[in-house]
Amino acid sequence: MYCRTVDIAIIGGGPAGLAAALAAREAGVQDVLILERDLKLGGILNQCIHNGFGLHTFKEELTGPEYAARFADRVIAEGIEYKLGTMVVDLSKDKVITAMNREDGMFTIKAKAVILAMGCRERPRGALGIPGFRPAGIFSAGTAQRFVNIEGIMPGREVVILGSGDIGLIMARRMTLEGAKVKLVAELMPYSGGLKRNIVQCLNDYGIPLKLSHTVVDIKGKERVEGVTVAQVDSKNKPIPGTEEFYACDTLLLSCGLIPENELSMGAGVEMSPITGGAVVDNTLETSIPGVYACGNVLHVHDLVDYVSEEAGNAGRSAAKYVQNGEEPARGTERGSIAVKTGKGVRYTVPSKVCAETVEKDVLVRFRVDNVYRDVKLGIFFDGELLRSVKKRTVAPGEMEELRIRKEEFEKFPNAETITIGFVD
Ligand SMILES: Cc1cc2nc3c(=O)[nH]c(=O)nc-3n(C[C@H](O)[C@H](O)[C@H](O)COP(=O)(O)OP(=O)(O)OC[C@H]3O[C@@H](n4cnc5c(N)ncnc54)[C@H](O)[C@@H]3O)c2cc1C
Structure with a gap:
């Protein structure tokens, strides 16, 4: 197993990791390495082919891949080192990263500073407690997005979406544009979890109904989803008997929240916030471990990627300063x-x-x-x-x-x- 050293190691090559790398390089640190498990830089934006990205950063409407490419191209032009297909499996308190890929096998990196930029994942069905069998046809909205936008596969034809987070709203429109019938978006809370602009542009413009204070109480079908029962909930989110309605469908998409990917951070002993699910940070975005910084969706779930890029720039500059100051934390x-x-x-x-x-x-x-x-x-x-x-x-x-x-x-x-x-x- 080989071991190398690096000034700044960045875990995750999504928008946060890319912007952090560019800011660290701009601040004068040459030795920056990005570790990305996927085979492409850009993170989840590679599957977000709709427009609306970059209004704040570039004052124009880009698609997700276009926005990601603006940063990835600069990273490549700057000659910032990155390793794709590389999964980080451990981070220690003293900033030793253990990772693996096909070329190098298992290897370690001792970094002076580490930037956590691992993004987030979607809350799965198992975490939602919906009764019923486990038939085919239940997907997280992000998985369905990947199927439709990258693999070219339609996950179903008649769809109910549970949860009105932004990805669910975007997928309601996307499935409709691809010829599916989206029958309903049901939201447990009395308000939507998504941006107002997405409710208008993705539901209202396509006549897709949104039922607030509603949830799925049963899934019918053993091999494949045949339909779902939706009921209204009271102020304690308990289904109200007698309000059940059955929707025949072959697909249920779940858009019920995002969870920051913090297994590595927790393994290293970073102090976590029980509310955000991300690290506790100061204004330099330093975590409780000196020289370890966090940014993007791994820190807290953002609505817009523009804010992720801005925040990651702060993490990159702070990490650069830490390295240039002889590994001296800014706080104390x-x-x-x-x-x-x-x-x-x-x-x-x-x-x-x-x-x-x-x-x-x-x-x-x-x-x-x-x-x-x-x-x-x-x-x-x-x-x-x-x-x-x-x-x-x-x-x-x-x-x-x-x-x-x-x-x-x-x-x-x-x-x-x-x-x-x-x-x-
Ligand atoms: C399904 C989905 C759809 C979205 N749609 C929109 C949208 O339409 N508009 C919008 O503004 N925002 C959208 N977002 C939010 C947007 O993706 C984020 O704002 C932005 O991508 C966050 O950037 P990030 O770099 O923090 O995370 P990500 O883009 O998730 O990047 C994190 C990267 O870290 C890598 N990684 C994680 N763990 C490891 C590890 N152990 N080792 C190596 N690499 C690792 C991942 O492979 C990934 O490439 C969406 C998010 C999701 C999950």
């Missing part, structure tokens, strides 16, 4: 870090701490609210004192929010111990 308890807490109506924030002395221009705090609210004021509080607030017409859990705190605002509160993001009463 003795220099003080400010805890970022969730206030009224907010489920989580990323980052969850800020080391004020590392702030160059500002800190971008991204967060999600815990319900749909209208006409609210979102505030930033330092030690309970309101710094500033912004008015919002509507906020929803499916749409990530962000607030920037400027360097001079930190300077107004030199001894602050907490920053809270939440509604202003």
